[in-house]
Amino acid sequence: DSGVTQTPKHLITATGQRVTLRCSPRSGDLSVYWYQQSLDQGLQFLIQYYNGEERAKGNILERFSAQQFPDLHSELNLSSLELGDSALYFCASSPGGGRANEKLFFGSGTQLSVL
Amino acid sequence: QKEVEQDPGPLSVPEGAIVSLNCTYSNSAFQYFMWYRQYSRKGPELLMYTYSSGNKEDGRFTAQVDKSSKYISLFIRDSQPSDSATYLCAMIGSNDYKLSFGAGTTVTVRA
Numbered sequence: 621d622s623g624v625t626q627t628p629k630h631l632i633t634a635t636g637q638r639v640t641l642r643c644s645p646r647s648g649d650l651s652v653y654w655y656q657q658s659l660d661q662g663l664q665f666l667i668q669y670y671n672g673e674e675r676a677k678g679n680i681l682e683r684f685s686a687q688q689f690p691d692l693h694s695e696l697n698l699s700s701l702e703l704g705d706s707a708l709y710f711c712a713s714s715p716g717g718g719r720a721n722e723k724l725f726f727g728s729g730t731q732l733s734v735l
Numbered sequence: 736q737k738e739v740e741q742d743p744g745p746l747s748v749p750e751g752a753i754v755s756l757n758c759t760y761s762n763s764a765f766q767y768f769m770w771y772r773q774y775s776r777k778g779p780e781l782l783m784y785t786y787s788s789g790n791k792e793d794g795r796f797t798a799q800v801d802k803s804s805k806y807i808s809l810f811i812r813d814s815q816p817s818d819s820a821t822y823l824c825a826m827i828g829s830n831d832y833k834l835s836f837g838a839g840t841t842v843t844v845r846a
Contacts, residue, residue, distance in 0.1 A: 622778060622780070624778070662823075662836060662837070662838040662839060663779070663823065663836040663839070665833045665834065668832055668833070675832055676832035676833055678833055710778050710779070712778075717832075719829075719832065721767060721786070723769075723781055723784060724781065724834065725781070726771075726778030726779045726780070727778050728776075728777055728778050729776075729777075729778050731776075
């Protein structure tokens, strides 16, 4: 168990809908990362938050947004969902600001199916 | 061309064999190199972590980095059925915040 908690584990929804994925980092970790994993794209970095502030942005669509709350948990909001958004969404956390020498700990993911 | 190339396999080996996995990359700024193991329907788990070129050994696992060739490897000795998983390489530069992952290689160790 990595100590990173993601809910829900599974989410089934329809095109055009909006969903929220939640992540609680390991105790004491200040950074939260969101990744998307699909069969054709592999593991893609979406966004990183450090202590409530956005630190780095990757291949995140404009329909997607995230935030990190004062208690350090994070939410990833996906709106106007399309079939192609179906994927595994992982949250990871690390102790500091996410510099290169930090190690990431991943949650078990949320499987999103858009029908 | 992707920044990190990894053969997705799949790779099937008998129990006790040596598993050899590798990745190539194009970004010469990468300084830190990792291998993650991902079991089905689970999150990636950090397996090995190395800085710059050289070898690192941890039990049955050996990671090698050759920066001059932009090539990294992971060897699993005396492989076990419990080693059956997808192995992802990942790397990052000193001034980066974003890990770059390979596509992952799926390994099956047959009992």
